[in-house]
Amino acid sequence: MKLKHLEYHLSNVSPFEKPKILLEQYVTPPHIAAYMLHHIQFEHGDITDKIVADLGCGTGCLTIGTATLDASMVYGFEIDSDALDIFQENMQQFELTNIEAIRCDILNIPRRFENFFDTVIMNPPFGTKHNAGIDMEFLKIGMLLSKKAIYSLHKSSTRKFVKKFVENLGCKVEIVAELKYNLPSTYKFHKKDSVDIEVDLVRVLI
């Protein structure tokens, strides 16, 4: 599937209805999600025929993209039931049978999933809403669940810290790309309608 097609496809995934600021609910914009998944599959072959986890799956943009690229099975993990209701609707609309969802706190994810996955993908909360460090917790848990690779988005301003964190846990880390991420006006307290932030697509190898 071409990048453009994937992006178009993902633009049909419904977003959060009433995003919860404290959970840092904003969808990965389709162009970023498409770029990320396309890279994971076509540079590294880490989606098709693989078992994949999406941590903090929200309404399912990354999960659905992964399932569309023919993962054997994708598991979406999410704490919020409102997000999961929309996730379910999205899943039905796309008629995919290789998706499962579990409602849980990532920090308390069922332990039998350790080493169950080939690939873990995520757009974690950045940890800027009184939940400092949650992005690193997500990453650490991703490293427990995956046998091979983790792909994650992190604020570019935290790059050094992310690298060190991963290396201290004995894994290799690569910055795949620096992307511009437009945070929409879901964030009402921002003065402008939207703000651009820079994020890194990070690849961790177990």
Added chain:
Amino acid sequence: MKLLTHNMLSSKCLKNVNVGYPLSIKVEEMITSVVDFNPEFIARIIPKLEWNALKQAVNEVGKDSCLPNNLIENFENDEDFLKKVHHVLLEIEIVNGCLVCPETGRSFPINNGIPNMLLNEDEV
């Protein structure tokens, strides 16, 4: 929720629970869907399963699995066997019901196909 997922879930994260596995299944609504058969995937997933838990799950949801009591040898090449496992793991779906902790009786609801494994703060 597919039975593959059931096989992976436990209530071990609850305070004072030792094993918490397998969770028993109470079905309110169940469907059978059709999923493409991918023998390589099934052969790859089988070593990750707890076979007894799968047998028990199939029983509990009231299906006759025709699964053998023990995992057979050389299952990779036994298409018939892989097809049976495929059906049980991926095509039986619990839409509504709950999962129950074998030690404490704590119940985890399954709504609209999604199990809720979220714990209250005082449970961990």
